[in-house]
Amino acid sequence: MECINFAEFTELSRPREEYYIGRWAYIQKVIEMVKEINPRSVLELGPALFTVVKGSDIMRKREVDMWGIPSNTNVTEYLHDATKTPWPVEKKYDLFIALQVFEHLVDSQAQAFMEVKRIAKSAILSLPYQWDCPIDNANYPEHHMIDENTILEWTNGEAPQKWIYIERTGAQVSKGERIIGLWKF
DSSP states (O other): OOBOOHHHHHHHTGGGHHHHTTTHHHHHHHHHHHHHHOOSOEEEESOTTOOSBTTOEEEEOGGGGGGOOOSOOSSOEEEOOTTSSSOSOOSOBSEEEEESOGGGSTTOHHHHHHHHHHHBSEEEEEEEOSBOOOTTSTTTTTTBTOOHHHHHHHTTTOOOSEEEEEOOOSSSGGGSOEEEEEEEO
16 A cells, blocks of 8 residues: 655645644654555545555544545545444455544544444554643543553553654644554554
8 A cells, every 4th residue: 555755744734834834754764564454445534534454444533523524535534533333344444443542532532432443454543642732722531641551441451562652843832742553553
């Protein structure tokens, strides 16, 4: 499978450039993980303007399209709220990817992770890591102080095979550290 490259990332993220500044730091690590797995089929949750893996199938919630949708429409698209289980996915994917999305499945992460295990052979999740978000900040509470223990609660105690930590990419809360986990089922 072919992944997005830096030039494509720069071009595709241009409509929301300020939001995407600094995000290549974790996306390139995800791409390295994808290349290690070498999947034939990928489902990406909430990919916004682009998928990491070109031609990935996608699941998105139509009501949250303020971030845009990928331009590649020649894929299977599940218009579904991932907090509602079971997911309408019957295919077994080699890889499931959710970048900076899982924290938004408020109080449904554990059920969603069970669905990830049902529909995929492996998963990559990236999340904000230990962001100290003020209560009056747009990043509170979904992004506030997520750590390995929080993630393990969301994954029903299932630890990933690998953690990768990404350093802060800017001064704003939303440019804080990230954590990426790789699970193989």
